[in-house]
Amino acid sequence: MEKIKMTTPLVEMDGDEMTRILWQMIKEELLTPFIDLKTEYYDLGLEHRNETNDQVTIDSAEATKKYGVAVKCATITPNAARMEEYHLKEMWKSPNGTIRAILDGTVFRAPIKVKGIDPCVKNWEKPITIARHAYGDIYKNVEIKVPGAGKAELVYTSEDGTAVRETIHEFKAPGIIQGVHNTDASIRSFAKACFNYALDTKQDLWFGAKDTISKKYDHNFKDIFQEVYDADYKQKFEEAGIEYFYSLIDDIVARVMKAKGGFIWACKNYDGDVMSDMVSSAFGSLAMMTSVLVSPDGVYEYEAAHGTVQRHYYKHLKGEETSTNSVATIFAWTGALRKRGELDGIRELAEFADRLEKATLSTIESGRMTKDLALITSLEKVTALNSEEFIREIRRTLEAM
Numbered sequence: 597m598e599k600i601k602m603t604t605p606l607v608e609m610d611g612d613e614m615t616r617i618l619w620q621m622i623k624e625e626l627l628t629p630f631i632d633l634k635t636e637y638y639d640l641g642l643e644h645r646n647e648t649n650d651q652v653t654i655d656s657a658e659a660t661k662k663y664g665v666a667v668k669c670a671t672i673t674p675n676a677a678r679m680e681e682y683h684l685k686e687m688w689k690s691p692n693g694t695i696r697a698i699l700d701g702t703v704f705r706a707p708i709k710v711k712g713i714d715p716c717v718k719n720w721e722k723p724i725t726i727a728r729h730a731y732g733d734i735y736k737n738v739e740i741k742v743p744g745a746g747k748a749e750l751v752y753t754s755e756d757g758t759a760v761r762e763t764i765h766e767f768k769a770p771g772i773i774q775g776v777h778n779t780d781a782s783i784r785s786f787a788k789a790c791f792n793y794a795l796d797t798k799q800d801l802w803f804g805a806k807d808t809i810s811k812k813y814d815h816n817f818k819d820i821f822q823e824v825y826d827a828d829y830k831q832k833f834e835e836a837g838i839e840y841f842y843s844l845i846d847d848i849v850a851r852v853m854k855a856k857g858g859f860i861w862a863c864k865n866y867d868g869d870v871m872s873d874m875v876s877s878a879f880g881s882l883a884m885m886t887s888v889l890v891s892p893d894g895v896y897e898y899e900a901a902h903g904t905v906q907r908h909y910y911k912h913l914k915g916e917e918t919s920t921n922s923v924a925t926i927f928a929w930t931g932a933l934r935k936r937g938e939l940d941g942i943r944e945l946a947e948f949a950d951r952l953e954k955a956t957l958s959t960i961e962s963g964r965m966t967k968d969l970a971l972i973t974s975l976e977k978v979t980a981l982n983s984e985e986f987i988r989e990i991r992r993t994l995e996a997m
């Protein structure tokens with residue numbers, strides 16, 4: 597069989613630990629036998645980030661801007677323990693944070709649905725995608741522990757020196773205060789990324805905030821979304837037969853629990869942080885969650901939602917058997933290959949991505965899966981496989997197809 601040809605390279609961002617091992621196996625078993633894989637390779641493994649003073653992360657993000665599609669392996673975000681373990685020159689920043697800042701993106705996370713892994717919420721028949729705004733609010737807050745009686749004020753001073761002042765509270769005794777911010781530009785980018793993603797995946801978009809209580813702050817989010825929608829997206833949504841609606845977050849939460857799924861839920865930063873953990877665990881497993889960073893000008897970076905699975909890696913280093921789930925990493929590749937195929941008009945490439953996803957899911961549905969899924973499946977005849985065996989079984993299914 598002739599291999600599928602690619603015209604534009606994918607930006608390939610290699611990573612760390614157990615996911616780096618899976619990365620290599622996926623390429624060898626599931627990709628290169630079928631595709632003339634064309635990638636521009638960036639090694640974001642911690643050692644190489646350290647050698648290049650993290651320049652490689654910046655270069656990989658710039659390359660993503662240039663080519664439009666990247667696929668990323670999970671990477672270590674250094675902390676004090678990693679400083680020692682890897683003899684780092686500096687505590688390098690989170691690669692995802694660096695890439696997100698360069699691409700100005702919004703992160704979309706969706707569960708991978710498969711028969712036998714049932715959501716806790718019975719009526720969730722289709723995936724629910726969370727779109728999380730990744731800038732500002734309490735993640736860039738300023739806080740003061742108020743020691744005793746006194747007046748707390750909110751003050752804005754413009755460049756020409758004029759000030760706007762509001763009393764927050766006249767304290768009679770100790771307490772706390774917090775200042776948060778966001779920018780219209782960031783909210784607008786967030787809105788655009790959500791509308792584009794909804795069009796791209798032909799799903800409705802829901803957005804909820806607390807505008808009844810926060811009449812300026814949250815109301816500003818609501819207004820900007822509406823403004824962007826009316827100006828640039830209303831007609832496109834009507835043509836695509838999809839819907840955008842805003843409601844109070846309480847109402848959205850209640851609707852989500854009763855819904856069938858199959859929509860995008862746009863969340864402010866904190867709401868997205870909390871709700872994505874709720875949605876992913878209710879759908880079954882972190883190892884079955886995809887993640888894609890979409891920039892407002894249509895650049896895509898695909899990855900798995902989980903980390904480098906450190907505990908399994910240490911077992912692997914000791915020569916012990918591992919059973920690490922590669923599904924989310926496989927889906928990062930298929931997401932990127934499909935997008936590349938669509939952008940370059942290579943139908944075979946997009947079809948291959950569909951086929952590989954199908955082969956992965958039907959392998960699981962036939963009862964062959966990794967341990968994490970074997971523990972929670974409702975299927976009866978189940979074989980728990982190790983990391984390599986699972987990928988080889990997927991290859992067998994793929995070849996049979």
Ligand code: NAP
Pocket residue numbers: 669670671672673674692882883899900901902903904905906907908919920921922968
């Ligand atoms: P993790 O790698 O997501 O793993 C946490 C636990 O979840 C694992 O120990 C394992 O549970 C289970 N798990 C996660 N993915 C799995 C998979 N594919 N198959 C089977 N089980 C899976 O999180 P972490 O251990 O907290 O973080 C490890 C490193 O990853 C850290 O250095 C962190 O900085 C990094 N990280 C990177 C990203 C990213 O690049 N996007 C995201 C998060 C974390 P059991 O041990 O019970 O089997």
Ligand code: MG
Pocket residue numbers: 869870873
């Ligand atoms: Mg969280």
